[in-house]
Amino acid sequence: MTGKHQLRKSGRTSRREFLKRAGAAVAVLPLPSLAQGAPGRAVVIGGGFGGATCASFIKRFDPRINVTLVEASPTFTACPMSNAVIAGLRDLKVQEFGYDKIAADQVMVNLAPATAVDAQARLVTLSNGARLSYDRLILSPGIDIRWDGLPGYDEAAAERMPHAWKAGAQTLLLRRQLEAMADGGTVVISAPANPFRCPPGPYERASLIAYYLKTNKPKSKLIVLDAKDAFSKQRLFQNAWKELYPNLEWISLSSGGKVTSVDPGAMTLITDFNRYKADVANVIPPQKAGRIAELAGVSDRSGWCPIDPVTFESKLQPNIHVVGDATIAGGMPKSAFAANAQAKVCAAAVARLIAGGTPDQQKLINTCYSLVAPDYGISVAGVYTASDGQLKDVEGAGGVSPLDAPSSTRALEAQYANGWFKTITEEVFG
Numbered sequence: 001m002t003g004k005h006q007l008r009k010s011g012r013t014s015r016r017e018f019l020k021r022a023g024a025a026v027a028v029l030p031l032p033s034l035a036q037g038a039p040g041r042a043v044v045i046g047g048g049f050g051g052a053t054c055a056s057f058i059k060r061f062d063p064r065i066n067v068t069l070v071e072a073s074p075t076f077t078a079c080p081m082s083n084a085v086i087a088g089l090r091d092l093k094v095q096e097f098g099y100d101k102i103a104a105d106q107v108m109v110n111l112a113p114a115t116a117v118d119a120q121a122r123l124v125t126l127s128n129g130a131r132l133s134y135d136r137l138i139l140s141p142g143i144d145i146r147w148d149g150l151p152g153y154d155e156a157a158a159e160r161m162p163h164a165w166k167a168g169a170q171t172l173l174l175r176r177q178l179e180a181m182a183d184g185g186t187v188v189i190s191a192p193a194n195p196f197r198c199p200p201g202p203y204e205r206a207s208l209i210a211y212y213l214k215t216n217k218p219k220s221k222l223i224v225l226d227a228k229d230a231f232s233k234q235r236l237f238q239n240a241w242k243e244l245y246p247n248l249e250w251i252s253l254s255s256g257g258k259v260t261s262v263d264p265g266a267m268t269l270i271t272d273f274n275r276y277k278a279d280v281a282n283v284i285p286p287q288k289a290g291r292i293a294e295l296a297g298v299s300d301r302s303g304w305c306p307i308d309p310v311t312f313e314s315k316l317q318p319n320i321h322v323v324g325d326a327t328i329a330g331g332m333p334k335s336a337f338a339a340n341a342q343a344k345v346c347a348a349a350v351a352r353l354i355a356g357g358t359p360d361q362q363k364l365i366n367t368c369y370s371l372v373a374p375d376y377g378i379s380v381a382g383v384y385t386a387s388d389g390q391l392k393d394v395e396g397a398g399g400v401s402p403l404d405a406p407s408s409t410r411a412l413e414a415q416y417a418n419g420w421f422k423t424i425t426e427e428v429f430g
């Protein structure tokens, strides 16, 4: 293997420490039986919440497996909590992570985009010319924007009407636009139809932008144009908006909220019934699995990747597994928590399969926290298991924050949100 950005460092994680970490997001994780023969090769594409977790955990499940993590960027910028950056409550720097810890876990890290996958030859090609062969390939490429999904919205339009749905430069652009806007201005957010990355994300963003406007530009107005009639934690959000943010207006699909095109030159969002002129426009467009999924032949016509719910192996290509946002994961939302949980289950399955064994069925957990204000958090939790070839909700498990909780509970949940981010990023990136 070649590549000037390769990292490899020594380091060990004790079995006890490993089991402690594995327990964070997955209900039950047995150790796979260890192979007696050749160690085998696993390649993971995408060093975000799913891929970085998966690479580390394959290595921990069976240290003899040769694991390579392929990531396009030397710095990972996390989306969770990035809405707080937009609202001026947090620095983007604290969202940024590197790959030293993963390299210390004996994973080869190759920092170059993967440009092709030959599923027949089991070969991955990178932009730096490296060619990596694999026994098992895992893809966790996150999302790409469907640039053909909303008339008028292309890469140039995103410079005027940022999506900020991949954290980094877009996050800072939206932040700067809000700072530059005069008091009395209008901010418009457009939220897409399902499925998309982070179902509660647009509403957390609306809340935190409303908080920024209330505390800094109180004459301003915020309109959320939605392509849906229902959304995650809806009653909790709407109750909080009524109490805290009277200048926030949510317009549902049925009320004509679906944005059908945008005119970035005129800073206008167009629906079937109206035209909305914005001083700041945050367009969250339709999405699909990261492009490498399409190149590998694991995404279907929906743009997302059908997977086996026990092993996360693609239903379209053998020996390729997909985790995280790119998957069609039934009831499981596209969240960092879910990507991390899926990655651990997938890692156990891959280690077992490489060892010639049969993976066990697991239960997976997800919890999504949202901040409505810096000291006001709400959450939704779910438990999922494989059933009829899909990941389905375990009935009676999970739930949402109580509607009538006191402010002390909301403050505690805000602390849990911060605590969750710290825990998951420490586990994955060190």
Ligand SMILES: Cc1cc2nc3c(=O)[nH]c(=O)nc-3n(C[C@H](O)[C@H](O)[C@H](O)COP(=O)(O)OP(=O)(O)OC[C@H]3O[C@@H](n4cnc5c(N)ncnc54)[C@H](O)[C@@H]3O)c2cc1C
Residues within 6 Å of the ligand: 045, 046, 047, 048, 049, 050, 051, 070, 071, 072, 073, 076, 078, 079, 080, 081, 082, 083, 112, 113, 114, 115, 140, 141, 142, 143, 164, 165, 166, 197, 198, 201, 205, 290, 291, 292, 323, 324, 325, 326, 334, 335, 336, 337, 338, 339, 367, 368, 369, 370
């Ligand atoms: C505003 C916002 C707020 C959010 N808040 C939360 C939250 O509070 N809680 C929560 O659980 N989730 C949250 N999410 C969702 C969360 O960010 C995603 O679900 C999570 O990042 C998915 O993990 P992933 O591994 O699928 O993709 P990512 O974490 O995006 O990782 C994908 C990685 O793959 C790399 N990659 C892609 N293609 C290639 C290639 N060809 N070659 C090499 N590398 C490649 C990318 O560079 C990237 O590093 C939020 C999202 C947004 C937008």
